Amino acid sequence: MTSVKDIEQSIKKLAVESGDRIHSRILEKLLRKLDKSKRQVTGKQANIWRIIMNSKITKLATVAVVILAVVVGVTLIDRSATPSYAIEQTIEAMRSISSVRAYSRDLEVLFKINPETGKEECYRVEEGNVLTVATPEKTYHYDKDKNVVRISDEYVIGVEVRFSRFIEDMADWAQEHNRKMDHRFEFDQELQKEVIKIHIHPAQGNSGEQDPMNTINVDPMTKLPISFGPIHLEYNVPIPQGSFDFEIPDGAEVVYE
C-alpha cells in the first residue's frame, strides 16, 4: 500500500529532463526578445529606473526583529551546532548600520542607509562604464562610453535587496517557505579566515545543487555578514565627501527623463 506520505514525496521528486533542443530554442528566442526590448526602451530609461523597486521593505521593518528573535530561534536555527552564536546577534548588529559598501569583480555600490528603516537613502553604483548616483531629489545615470547623462527627477530605488537587513528578510523568507537554516564555524579559503556560515537548505524534495548564494559568511567578531556568493560587504564605511554629488561632465549629452 502506498501511503499519502509516499505519494507526497514522489510528487516532490518528479522531474523531467529538458533536452538541448528545447533549451536552445527557448534561450535563443529569449535573448533575442531581450535584445529587441532593450533597443525599444533605450530612450525610456526612466521607465526602467522606476521599476527597480524594493518589494519587501515596509512590511518587515518594525516588527521583524521581535518576531524573529522568538520564532527564528526556535524553529529555524540548529542551535546544537554552535551555541556561541545565534542569528539574532547578526540581526541586532545590522540594526545600527548607516552605510554599506557592496562590491564584486565588476560592481561597486555605496549605500547610505537609514538605520531606522534599513532603507537606502542615497547610493552610488559603479558598474563597468556606467555610474548611477541617486539622491532623494534626483537620480543620475551616466554612460561613460556614450557620454550621455540621463536625469530623473525622483529617487530611483537601487536594488531589491535590503543590504542592511537582508538577514532578517532571508530568515523571514525561510520561515515563510519552511526552509531550514543553520550555521557553523568554518575556515573560509577565499577569505582566509574563520567565519560563521549561515546556510539555507534547499526546499524539501529538491536535492538539486546547493546555491552558493544561499550561504552567507558572517564575521565572528562583529557578527555582520561579510560576503555571499561573489558579493563582499562592508558596513559603516566612511562616505567620502561628494560621493552622492554628480557633476555633469563637459560635453556630455543630457537627457531629462
Next chain:
Amino acid sequence: MIEDRLLLYRFKRGDADALRRIYEKYEVYLLTVATALLNDMGAAEDVLHDSFVAFAESAHKIRLEGNLRSFLATCVANRCRDLMRKRSRNSESLNKAAMFTCDEKGPEPAAVCNERLERIARAIALLPYEQREVVVLHLKAGLMFKQIAGLQNVSVNTVQSRYRYGIDKLRSIVNGEVRQ
C-alpha cells in the same frame, strides 16, 4: 533568494546573462510543473516557452511581491490553466505520455523509482484539474495554500479541501482502489 533578487535587478536593467541564468536555474523546475499539470511534455515545453518569452518582454512591468521562483511558477500555472480551458472547449485531449525521471543511482533503484513516478503521474492526470493544480503547485512548485487560493480565486479552505481530496484520490488510484 538573494541571488534571485540580484538576478532580477540585473535582468530589469537589460542584462542578458541574468536572464540566461534565471532561465537555466528554473527551466527544469518549471518544465516539471507544467508537465505534471498538463501531462503532455510537448504542451509543457510550449507553456514554458510562452511564459519565459512573456517574462522577457515584460521585464519593465514586473513587480515582485514574493520570490521569483513562485512568480514564475504562477505564470506557468496560469498558462497551463488557459491551455486546459482552451483544449477543453475544443474537445482536445492533453493526455499524451509525460516522461518523468528519477535521480536514483543504479539501474535497479532507478527503474523502480521511474515506475513509481510513472504510476503517480498517470494518477495525477486523472484528477480533476482544480485538484491537480493544487496538489502539483503545493508539492512540486512549493507554493503555499494561500498563494494557490489567490491563483484559483477561491478561499484557502477550498484549496485545502481540494488538496485533501486530491491526495486521497491519488492514494486510491495508486493503490488500485479506484478504477482508472
